[in-house]
Amino acid sequence: MTPNISIGLAQLVRGELNALPRDLDGWDRLIRVARAANLLGSIAAECDRAGCLESVPEKPRVHLLGALRLARRQAVAVRWEAERIGEALAPIEERVVLLKGAAYVADGLDFAAGRMFSDVDILVPFERVRVVEDALMRFGWATTHLSSYDQRYYRQWMHEIPPMQHLERGTTVDVHHRILPRTARFDPDPASMLEHARPSRQWPGIWVLSREDMLLHSATHLYHEGETDNAFRDLLDIERLLGCFAEDPAFGASLFARARDLQLLTPLTVVLTMAEAVIGTKVPPEVARELNAQPPSRSLQRMLNTGWQPSHTLCEKPGSAVCRWLVYARAHLLRMPPHLLILHLFRKAWMRFTDADDMPRTENSR
Amino acid sequence: MQTIESLAEPAVADALCRGTLELRTGPFTTRIRSEDTLIVAELRRLYAAHPVRLNPDFSDFHVEVRSVSGPRRWVRRQVTFLFDGREPFKPLPAVQSFALFEWGLNWCIASSAHRWLLMHAAVLARGDDAVVLPAPPGHGKSTLCAALAFNGWRLLSDELVVLDPETGEVWPLARPINVKNQSIEIVRKLVPTAVMTQPVPDTLKGTVAHVAPPIDAVSAMGERARIRWVVLPQWQQGAATTLEPMSPGEVFPALIENAFNYEVLGEDGFDALSLAARDARGFHFRYSDLREALGVFEDLARS
Numbered sequence: 001m002t003p004n005i006s007i008g009l010a011q012l013v014r015g016e017l018n019a020l021p022r023d024l025d026g027w028d029r030l031i032r033v034a035r036a037a038n039l040l041g042s043i044a045a046e047c048d049r050a051g052c053l054e055s056v057p058e059k060p061r062v063h064l065l066g067a068l069r070l071a072r073r074q075a076v077a078v079r080w081e082a083e084r085i086g087e088a089l090a091p092i093e094e095r096v097v098l099l100k101g102a103a104y105v106a107d108g109l110d111f112a113a114g115r116m117f118s119d120v121d122i123l124v125p126f127e128r129v130r131v132v133e134d135a136l137m138r139f140g141w142a143t144t145h146l147s148s149y150d151q152r153y154y155r156q157w158m159h160e161i162p163p164m165q166h167l168e169r170g171t172t173v174d175v176h177h178r179i180l181p182r183t184a185r186f187d188p189d190p191a192s193m194l195e196h197a198r199p200s201r202q203w204p205g206i207w208v209l210s211r212e213d214m215l216l217h218s219a220t221h222l223y224h225e226g227e228t229d230n231a232f233r234d235l236l237d238i239e240r241l242l243g244c245f246a247e248d249p250a251f252g253a254s255l256f257a258r259a260r261d262l263q264l265l266t267p268l269t270v271v272l273t274m275a276e277a278v279i280g281t282k283v284p285p286e287v288a289r290e291l292n293a294q295p296p297s298r299s300l301q302r303m304l305n306t307g308w309q310p311s312h313t314l315c316e317k318p319g320s321a322v323c324r325w326l327v328y329a330r331a332h333l334l335r336m337p338p339h340l341l342i343l344h345l346f347r348k349a350w351m352r353f354t355d356a357d358d359m360p361r362t363e364n365s366r
Numbered sequence: 367m368q369t370i371e372s373l374a375e376p377a378v379a380d381a382l383c384r385g386t387l388e389l390r391t392g393p394f395t396t397r398i399r400s401e402d403t404l405i406v407a408e409l410r411r412l413y414a415a416h417p418v419r420l421n422p423d424f425s426d427f428h429v430e431v432r433s434v435s436g437p438r439r440w441v442r443r444q445v446t447f448l449f450d451g452r453e454p455f456k457p458l459p460a461v462q463s464f465a466l467f468e469w470g471l472n473w474c475i476a477s478s479a480h481r482w483l484l485m486h487a488a489v490l491a492r493g494d495d496a497v498v499l500p501a502p503p504g505h506g507k508s509t510l511c512a513a514l515a516f517n518g519w520r521l522l523s524d525e526l527v528v529l530d531p532e533t534g535e536v537w538p539l540a541r542p543i544n545v546k547n548q549s550i551e552i553v554r555k556l557v558p559t560a561v562m563t564q565p566v567p568d569t570l571k572g573t574v575a576h577v578a579p580p581i582d583a584v585s586a587m588g589e590r591a592r593i594r595w596v597v598l599p600q601w602q603q604g605a606a607t608t609l610e611p612m613s614p615g616e617v618f619p620a621l622i623e624n625a626f627n628y629e630v631l632g633e634d635g636f637d638a639l640s641l642a643a644r645d646a647r648g649f650h651f652r653y654s655d656l657r658e659a660l661g662v663f664e665d666l667a668r669s
Contacts, residue, residue, distance in 0.1 A: 024423035032428060032450050035478075059395075059424045066480035073630045313451055 005033055006232065006309055010279035013039055013236050015046045020056075027060040029314055037232045037310035038116050040064065041071030045114025071114045078102045081120050081171050082206050088139035092131050095207045097123045097197045099176065099217060103208040104237070106200035111240040119163065119172045123209075125194060126177040129161060133175065141166050141173060149347060157183050157336070179217050180224060183336045188220065188262035211251065212258040215241045216268060223267035226331030228324050231308040232278070238271060239281040252286040270296045274304050303327065371414040379406045381420050385430065388422040389413060392528065392539040392587050394479070396471060397425035400463075402445060405431055408464040408563055412542045412578040415585065427474040431467050433460070449474050462566050465574055468542060475526060476626050482537070483638050484626040485527035489536055489591075490519040492667040496536050496591035498527055498646075499599055500624040503571070506601025506653070509549040512577055513656050514663060516557040521583040522591060531631060531638035534645075535590035540583045542576035550575045556656060595666060596620060596648040607658040609666075612648030620648065 009030070011019035021027045034040040044064035047053045056064060078101075086096045098106050101117030124132045133143075145151060145162035154162045159178035165171070178190045196210040209217060218241060222234040245251045259268045273291050275281035283291065295301075307323035309315045336344065370378060370389075381387035385399030389409070400406070430448040434457045438444040444457040447470035454473050458466050476484055487500035488511035497519070501507040508524055515521035522538040529536050542563075545553050550565050550573065561578035596617050597609075612620070621639045622628055628635045649666075653659040 028424040031424075036451065057424075059426065062393075062481045063426070063478065066478055069480040069632075069634075070630050073632055076632070077629075311451075 005029060006278070006315055007280055009033055009037065009039060009043075009232075009310065010236060012043045012046060014240075015050065017046065017050055017052060020047075020052075021060075024057060024059065027057060031060050031063045033310050033312045033314055035063070035067075036229075036312035038230055039233055039236070039310075040067035041114035041116050042111070042233075042236075043114070044068035045071065049113070067116075068114060071116055074116060074118075075105050075112070077171075078105060078117065078120060079203055081169075081173070082106065082203065084139070085120065085122065085136070085173060086205050088135050088141070089132065092128075092135045094124060094128055094132055094135070095197070096205070097194060097207040097209065098200070099123055099179075099209070100221070103200070103214060104241075106203040106206050107208050107214075108200075108202040109241070109244050111237075111244070115237075119174055121160075121174045121176060123176045123179070123190065123194060123197075125191065129175065129177050133161060133164070136164055136173065136175070140168060144172075153344065157181055159184075179220055181335045184224065185334055186220070186263050186267065188216075188264050192262065193217075210258075211241075211245045212255050213262075215245065215255060216259055216262060216264050219271040220264055220267045223271055224331055224334050226328040228307050228327050229311055231327075232310045235271070235275045235279050235281075235308060239275050239279060242272075242281070242283065242287070246284050246287075252284050252290075255287070256290050265294075269294060270300065270304070273301065274308060277301060277305050278308055303330075367417050368419065369415050370410055370418050373418070375406070375410065378410055382406055382409070385428075386421050388419045388425050390417040390419075390587075391471075391541050392523075393482075393537045394427065394475060394539070395419075395422065395425045396427045396429055396474070397422065398467075399428075399430040400432065400467075402431050402433070402460070402463045404461070404463045405467060408576075411561055412464075412563065412576060414561075414578070415581050416540075416587075427471070429467070429470060429474065431463050431470070449477075458569070462569055464563055464576065465544075465566055465569060468544065468576060471541070472526060475528070479528070480627050480630045483529040483531050483628065483631055483635050485529065485621065486525060486624045486626060487527050488524045489522040489527045489593075490514050491522055491536075491538075491591035492519055494589065494591040495594040495667070496522065497595040497597055497663070497666070498536075498593050498621075499597050500620060501599050503546075506549075506599055508543060508545050509552055509601070509656070510599050510653075510659060512543045512545055512549070512553045512560075513556055513660060515543065515580055515583065516560060517660050518664065518667075520586055520589075520591075521579050529593075529638060529642065530590070531634045533590075534638065534641055535592060537590055538583065538587045540579045540587040542578055544571075544574060544576055546574050547572045552656070553577060593642045593646045596643075596646045597651045597666075598649070599651045599653065602652055602654060605652050605654045607653045607655060607662060608651070609662050610650045612650060614643075614648075617646060617648035618643035 008019045021030050034043055044067050082096060082098060082102060089096055099121040101115055102120050104112035141164040143162050144165050159181045160174050160176040163172045163174050179188055180186060193209055193213045196213055197207045198210055200206045200208045218238050259265045269291055272283060273296055303323050303326050306317050306320055307327040382398055382400050388395050388397045428450040431445055433439045434444045434446050443460040445460050445463045446453055446457040447455055447466050487498050488507050489496055489498050499507050511524045522536055524543040527536055563576045565573050565575040567573045618640060621643055
């Protein structure tokens, strides 16, 4: 395996198609790693945009076509789903503010073509959660995670309510009222993010976060994510969000100003530094100055550099498994102080062991 | 062209152990890694005449069947299926390893081959005229499929129709037929020469066995066919053999209902299935006697 498979993957996702494999061995590796990193659709979309899909050898082209079909279908389905959520929230006069993948498509960001996603994530004001939940239930969504401990865990500590699934379509909406759990170390103000939300550029009636908040949310999400399966893809999202928005020369400065306001400077600096290291992102000079001002620790960089590679055997380095475990453990600690975390993990283990719905509760454990 | 039977057993076992054996089934190639002795043995029996490559350049799917680690490696051993490192299913008891491989391969195709329209149905052909048999479990689809496959019909697939939306042709897979419960004995009596795995009891689908595809089906795995008949079979104890034409309006929904990725293909899927429904004749088929059933299909082929 060439040591730079992940760099090659990043180049292709950016549309640098001179990095396409020159022989079938190379295609074999590319299709495998791209599928593992959830980037097959993005690469197919770039090939399609450049009009070179037809010149890809028959065998790998089948896989690119399949992924492209799936991604295009998902984009249509997500829009339809967002509009249904809009219908459900109209009677209570609440806006649909989309987060993550669906928001990139709604905003017409061209890199979102070919991107895979499944659920729809929305952000609503905390004091409106109950009303929103009721409104969604009237239109056919129902809560999942029925165990009483899970319900309490979500509602007491998390930044979202348990995912709601549509009873007929099986589709899921995640209703967020914050972007991080209440127990997390950082505490960005969701009300301010909602205040800065704007209408999406492509889907009438659907809202998205401001450009700065969109990028900050993406970075914050990755910084706190314990599952590393999509980390590489998320780094590329962030690079391309930066690429789309930094056409405005004032964007870099306003991004860092906003990061300070929302107490998200650390996640932003770490994630952008890692984008430079892992996928070779070229940041604008004003951003580079900010990054150099307070670089993340060497050990954190080393851990993320390995842990955020695509999770495929062809990208394994010595220590990959350890690094991924460390990323997982670190994410839990960032999201919850240790004493709560230990209690939570203990309860989950107990419930798995006994098949119980909840732990016996003592008076002071509410 | 190399086939599995052209290789000595140690060569097959060694290639499987190193993950360098690639098996061709119709349009798909699968690179397999496994140290499981049952997998080695059953692959050699059930895929004897299939083309293989050692050290291939590009393979569609990279799969592995291996023992789970931990206590289940030693006590009541379990095996797991990996699609290029991902585990789509929960581990199963080791005696089910070959069945797990077969189901895993179905999953690889169904989850990623959106270049084609995929339907859950058996499909066989006479020349290049194909008959599609969609049916929910318990309707005798696999039994009928096995009977036809050894009596004058060419097996394309026992549960996956791979339809090319561009040309309207069905691509053969020529893979083993999955038979369940009472069907195992029925097929064994009907086709005593068929190569079959040991029946495996207590799977999610009951007792299952896999029947090797007839050699003609394997050597013709490159020959595509067009859907000419859509037959909805229903086995019913003691039922008289009846073949009733469907109204033209019933064929299209019968096909859509059984398509895995109709939604993914969008307009292309609609076009492909409406063309197939226009060109095919549909029937409801009820039977209890396999001999009589074979006669009905013989008449159908001549019609």
